[in-house]
Amino acid sequence: VASRLEGNLRGSLVFECEPGPGILTRTLLNAGAHVVALESNRSFLSDLESLKNKLDGQLEVVHCDFFRLDPINVGSMKPPVMYSETLFENLGISSVAWTADIPLKVVGIVPQKRERNFLWKHIYALYERSSIYKYGRTELNLFVSEKEYKTLIAKPKETRIYQALSVLWQTACDIQLLHMEPWSSFLTNSRNGGLSIPKSVLLQNDHLCLVRMTPRKDLFANNLTSANSSIFIVMVKQCLAKSKTKLIDKLNLWSCESGKKLLRQLEIPENSTTGSLYPEQYRCLFELILQSNEFDQSWLYDDDCLEDSRGVNL
Template identity: 80%
Template sequence: MLGPAAGMAVTQPGVSPAFSSVWRCAVRGLAGQSEKGLFPLRVPEAGEAARAILENPRAASPLRRFIACPDLARTVVSRLGNSQDAESTGRRPAAVLECEPGPGLLTRTLLNAGSQVIALESNNAFLPDLEALKKKLNGQLEVVHCDFFRLDPIGVGTMRPPIMYSERLFENLGILPVPWTADIPLKVVGIVPQRRERNLLWKLLYALYERSSVYKYGRIELNLFVSEKEYKTLVAKPGDPRIYQTLSVLWQTACDVQLLHMEPWSSFLTNSRNGGLSIPKSVLLQNDHLCLVRMTPRKNLFTGSLITTNSSIFILMVKQCLAKSSTKLVDKLNLWSSNSGKNLLRQLEIPEHVTTGSLYPEEYKRLFEAMEQSNEFDQSWLYDDSLENSRGVIF
């Protein structure tokens, strides 16, 4: 059981004071180099990682993918750019929160590169080796039994353990919030579970716009492997109604979205007992790769009329507009406020003939901010029937 103790920065049993001290220096941006382990850690070969997964019956469920190739691990670490960031700024690099490390091949590569690592592992089968690795280091690694993608569960009834809330997790680790416009305090790296991929992208998106969950602590940077299909949606531009969707607009508005690396599905190890990729052939036809995508929240996201208290309204507006991307934007605006659309578009210098599917993300934000400042839009459009069950996702 986890439980905070009064007056203590670190309250989880087993959390090292050394790690907490190094973390606090990192988030406050103090100059200095990362504290490395006492010796270079040996990175296991792919075959060793495979045996660690497949020979342990407790590691077989649910289906997961792992980085088991040393070359891929080194590529991921180099793309994260932690050491380059430290050299260019003269500050400690951001700590890395690694999701579901499993046998720990990437963990060791990160540690050898000098990163401070918080390993969040949900499967008990992998915890003993990670804890043993932690004991060899001087506060450079922390291990927590939880699942990043199930942080802050929503709903009632039975929830799959381990259950963890970000506020408790960060408090136990001694992680303090920083201003939104400060440097990146934490880099998250992991593989998004395929079966819940779209839902998880929505969950993270809502948390970002609400500045809730991990985003209460600053502009947390995500470095996540997602399917090629979802990557194309994240970076889609107007003009292609097949892939330019609400997610495209909202992620591009909130973040700088950057492709760091593409890797074939076959490069990743699974815990499937039959040794297959566990991907339907229909999916492989349009998804040849997993894509490592960096999503860095924008410093100026909340500097205009868009704020956390009305961000859900912005999300609903974009959803309504892109429900049918061939609709003329002026017609949609006139439905929300009779005969006001033409004047609003003229004010924003947006052509009257433009459709909702041809509006760029930055234009959607400008449009929303203009509506917020206008007396002609009273938000009655929020009660449109199409908004029923507005989130449309299960977390």
């Protein structure tokens, strides 16, 4: 893991999630990173504090569960659950402009039971520039299951796995596969002694994939903003709820028969389905919709079949 990250670490601020006894922590420190160890298990804190005391400010230790940051509809709480605003304030981390260099890198393994919820929660936060993205273009270097990685990078031709998550993450981030590691390398034993690996019908799922997701500098160029990005998310979710739906029919529902005109402007064939558009085409479509006065925004609220993933409390 460190060898895949090393050239990208010197002088960087790194959040290491669930470092445990600090094996990877030491390697990250040796690579020249300033590490903040976010550990939710109290039993590991003393070892990490001991390591911190041997260093000159290069390591911070916080009793915190990164994967439960910023819970929704929760009042007062105590560590390891906390708000990112409290965490960043305590660490003295200030926000930077979105177009500035990467201010923070996150390293860890996404818990399998929370994986899909985590990806949805973070795509909302990224587009709204809230949570950890309030402070700039936070880079994620995370182990995710092979099946979720393939979903994230899926293209329109892969009709069975090309989803709203695929479009939203590819639009927002440069996604890079750093390493693939067999499940057998990880402690995943189930009660019956076998490997506790998430089952997958459509996709191969033999590895955990170390994936780098770097938010794009130009994400909020042109007409997409943190204020209207939720509209873009709803549009993509509605379009890809049924990927074989004719795109022109969807557009005509949102406007007064303006679908044909819009498709002509984008040079998209009239018989195109919602699952045939690439992420960059969805962004262009959204920007044209924003510029048009013919679109009725009541379609935003006609979303009965799709739950708002921000309501999932991690």
